[in-house]
Amino acid sequence: MSTSKPFHHGDLRKELVSVAREVIETDGIDALSLRGVARQAGVSTAAPYRHFDSKEKLLAEVARQGFEDLHDALDRGGQSPDPFQSLLDQSMAYLGFAMANPRLYRLMFASHIDKTKHPDLMEAGERTFAVLQARFDPATDPHAAARAIGCWGLVHGLASLAIDNQLDAHVQTDGGPHMRAILEPLVRALMAH
């Protein structure tokens, strides 16, 4: 009675998300099956359905948490008093997060998940973008919106390419300084009025 597992898990929902995230980051999304997650969590095949309507819902929750973590990383990144330096740091923080959690980052923008079906996820994504958006003030800059999108596109693109190992070996391995050199002139252009 003592060593045998209790019927109820305790907090299966949280455990499922945690296991899923781990599997994704370890073996990739294609290697993730709901049954496998259940197995690793020590519950039966159908148990996850008490907490998530579908596999997609579970993935959406993992992605949502990813956006929250990215959001935090951005907040921590943009604290320099110099606006240019701050935006550059923030951009580097964005890339740092993506390269530290490549498969999670990919999931956050993956086609598996139709964001319109997962309002939580969509909102988390928008809130994250808002951090970048806040660096451009529409009151003083008529092109604030365009610049913000350009900035997001730039970091998202570089992150995606880096994750896919599509970049030169130099940039890939020693991401930091090289990436900074790539970003600098573009971020400067974004801050110019």
Added chain:
Amino acid sequence: MSTSKPFHHGDLRKELVSVAREVIETDGIDALSLRGVARQAGVSTAAPYRHFDSKEKLLAEVARQGFEDLHDALDRGGQSPDPFQSLLDQSMAYLGFAMANPRLYRLMFASHIDKTKHPDLMEAGERTFAVLQARFDPATDPHAAARAIGCWGLVHGLASLAIDNQLDAHVQTDGGPHMRAILEPLVRALMAH
């Protein structure tokens, strides 16, 4: 005996790729099954395996053709005599291709396909990037490499965001002019020495 299908298909390989591409662009990658493709091509379940070792190989071939098409689109896009205008046009051509073939474009950068396992695909991708790279001359610009990566990251990022409907409705629907406005200052920065 005349109307019954012949045992041999003729050029099943080409047909499979064609059907697959159509399914992808119509219903998305997740809706594509090898069995379904075989069905639509009018052959049996196992027939595709005479031409592709796995589903992934078929997808890789579709993606490879996608890169060739993108390559062509870029070539056609960059013909203005003014270097700045030319690069801007080319960037717009890149975005145009991505938004005209959203799911194909996504496949080309999807995690489903491990590019190291498909040299053809990798090479096609590199050749495409080379078109952009050629706009920056290492002889006259010591930062040519960094600028090229920045340029690619920028257009790839904007393309991805647009495809995922992650952008404002305005930018989304009336892509052209808005995107141009976003790109302009950044492309200008890329051309500045």
Added chain:
DNA sequence: TTTTGAAGTTGACATTGCTAACATTTGCCT
């Protein structure tokens, strides 16, 4: 004409997402 190899077929296996029907536990209501 024979024969050989490419191209296609059928049938099967393990795995997967998901559902239905049933079992156990928890905690609330009296």
Added chain:
DNA sequence: AGGCAAATGTTAGCAATGTCAACTTCAAAA
């Protein structure tokens, strides 16, 4: 305390999928 409903698990099973092995058909070289 006692009992009951809701929440949380379990087992069994379905249909679909990727892939493989064994067999058949056809075309073209010998």
